[in-house]
Amino acid sequence: MYEKIVAPTTGSKITFKDGSPIVPDDPIIPFIRGDGTGVDLWPASQKVMDAAVETAYGGKRKINWFKIYVGDEACDVYGTYQYLPQDSLDAIKEYGVAIKGPLTTPIGGGIRSLNVALRQIFDLYACVRPCKYYAGTPSLHKTPELLDVIIYRENTEDIYLGIEWPKGSETGKKLIEFLNNELIPATPEHGKKQIRLDSGIGIKPISKSGSQRLVRRAIAHALRLPKDKQQVTLVHKGNIMKYTEGAFRDWGYELATTEYRAQCVTERESWVLGNKEQNPDISLEDNARLIDPGYDALTPEKQAKIRQEVADVLFAIWDSHGSGQWKEKIMVNDRIADSIFQQIQTRPGEYSILATMNLNGDYLSDAAAAIVGGLGMGPGANIGDECAVFEATHGTAPKHAGLDKVNPGSLILSGVMMLEYMGWQEAADLIKKGLGAAISNGEVTYDLARLMEPPVPELKCSEFAEAIIKHFAD
Ligand SMILES: NC(=O)C1=CN([C@@H]2O[C@H](COP(=O)(O)OP(=O)(O)OC[C@H]3O[C@@H](n4cnc5c(N)ncnc54)[C@H](OP(=O)(O)O)[C@@H]3O)[C@@H](O)[C@H]2O)C=CC1
Numbered sequence: 001m002y003e004k005i006v007a008p009t010t011g012s013k014i015t016f017k018d019g020s021p022i023v024p025d026d027p028i029i030p031f032i033r034g035d036g037t038g039v040d041l042w043p044a045s046q047k048v049m050d051a052a053v054e055t056a057y058g059g060k061r062k063i064n065w066f067k068i069y070v071g072d073e074a075c076d077v078y079g080t081y082q083y084l085p086q087d088s089l090d091a092i093k094e095y096g097v098a099i100k101g102p103l104t105t106p107i108g109g110g111i112r113s114l115n116v117a118l119r120q121i122f123d124l125y126a127c128v129r130p131c132k133y134y135a136g137t138p139s140l141h142k143t144p145e146l147l148d149v150i151i152y153r154e155n156t157e158d159i160y161l162g163i164e165w166p167k168g169s170e171t172g173k174k175l176i177e178f179l180n181n182e183l184i185p186a187t188p189e190h191g192k193k194q195i196r197l198d199s200g201i202g203i204k205p206i207s208k209s210g211s212q213r214l215v216r217r218a219i220a221h222a223l224r225l226p227k228d229k230q231q232v233t234l235v236h237k238g239n240i241m242k243y244t245e246g247a248f249r250d251w252g253y254e255l256a257t258t259e260y261r262a263q264c265v266t267e268r269e270s271w272v273l274g275n276k277e278q279n280p281d282i283s284l285e286d287n288a289r290l291i292d293p294g295y296d297a298l299t300p301e302k303q304a305k306i307r308q309e310v311a312d313v314l315f316a317i318w319d320s321h322g323s324g325q326w327k328e329k330i331m332v333n334d335r336i337a338d339s340i341f342q343q344i345q346t347r348p349g350e351y352s353i354l355a356t357m358n359l360n361g362d363y364l365s366d367a368a369a370a371i372v373g374g375l376g377m378g379p380g381a382n383i384g385d386e387c388a389v390f391e392a393t394h395g396t397a398p399k400h401a402g403l404d405k406v407n408p409g410s411l412i413l414s415g416v417m418m419l420e421y422m423g424w425q426e427a428a429d430l431i432k433k434g435l436g437a438a439i440s441n442g443e444v445t446y447d448l449a450r451l452m453e454p455p456v457p458e459l460k461c462s463e464f465a466e467a468i469i470k471h472f473a474d
Pocket residue numbers: 037101102103104105106115374375376391392393394395396397398406407408409410447
């Protein structure tokens with residue numbers, strides 16, 4: 001069935017039911033080693049995962065690894081430019097859960113990202129990136145321990161749809177002329193705007209269905225968190241891009257207040273309810289004034305709209321959410337993207353799940369990882385309804401490739417996410433314990449060692465993996 005790869009002769013397939021995996025004790029899991037530092041990261045990470053599973057289950061459970069090829073390694077095996085062989089796609093489709101090291105994307109070249117291709121081919125629409133502090137991890141931030149967020153980044157549209165035309169191309173020019181001469185003049189709100197003829201053009205589509213399935217997963221995750229972390233923040237730049245970023249926010253709220261009506265309260269609703277709880281006789285107008293501090297400066301039409309909003313909230317959810325019941329619900333709020341970058345630094349403890357569109361989530365996940373120790377501590381997962389591929393937030397870090405130097409923490413923690421997704425919590429917990437203990441003990445790779453006070457010697461990538469395993473026994 002495969003051209004150049006052979007599946008393990010022992011082991012069984014993971015299957016899916018209603019979007020969740022059904023995992024045998026001997027799953028076959030395809031893995032992609034990755035380019036650049038993947039040569040160092042993968043062996044270290046596999047070793048830690050195997051040791052954790054063996055220690056936790058004493059042979060009753062075992063992962064049967066299935067080596068598949070994507071990226072530079074694939075070209076060695078399948079031939080020039082064969083970066084993404086059909087064999088590898090077939091294997092991921094067949095076995096459902098896979099894990100990968102980083103893959104190179106040349107900037108500006110003809111090759112689209114292999115990472116993005118995998119996410120799109122398997123419709124892995126939720127890119128889940130937790131950023132949590134492990135005790136003892138050095139950080140440039142003063143209070144990294146307060147940050148404990150999970151980024152839910154939409155993974156299939158926005159810039160990931162990758163529809164672009166270069167400056168000067170025939171199609172690009174045609175599109176600009178069509179926009180300048182027909183569509184823009186036909187849309188009065190665009191006034192006399194014109195696109196410069198020497199522009200490159202990129203399309204940024206944000207769909208309602210794509211946004212809502214992402215937010216649905218984010219809210220479902222929030223429901224599984226402890227009470228004090230049951231919050232979903234919709235991140236957007238809707239003040240500037242109303243029909244893409246603003247729509248993402250609106251569709252998020254719509255989903256929360258329909259499908260999850262019983263479980264959710266929005267921040268604005270909580271203000272309306274709270275105002276009435278404080279003052280049961282409060283008028284609609286005074287309530288409106290409190291939820292919108294600029295109320296008195298608004299036009300009568302806008303004021304009427306806010307009074308109507310207050311009336312609607314009280315009518316719809318006072319019985320189910322009023323008298324303090326809303327405090328037991330998932331809080332859904334929204335923040336403008338630039339503001340959230342400063343908020344996770346100045347108020348790290350105030351956020352939990354951050355639901356984002358694609359590009360905002362890309363930036364935000366690197367920034368949040370930096371707070372809790374850097375890209376060596378940033379795990380991730382790409383989750384769809386019938387497939388999941390686990391991988392770190394960082395890339396191939398080419399200047400460090402092959403030196404047995406970089407921090408395997410991100411890929412190992414991506415393995416932890418995979419084990420948790422499989423329901424193998426005992427093995428996942430062992431790794432988290434070993435990793436935490438190794439860091440607390442100052443047994444770390446260069447990236448963390450350079451931040452430690454007092455300084456500690458650097459461990460190699462492979463030595464860090466061994467230190468984690470050693471600390472399983474603590
Ligand atoms: N999912 C994927 O496979 C991804 C792939 N990429 C691709 O990777 C390539 C390189 O991208 P680049 O922009 O350099 O970003 P990278 O994330 O690869 O590296 C940037 C810097 O982050 C630090 N870093 C990254 N990984 C680790 C680690 N494991 N341990 C410690 N520090 C780490 C290093 O900083 P320092 O040197 O200061 O210590 C490194 O130089 C590009 O082709 C890009 O497209 C990028 C992101 C994701």
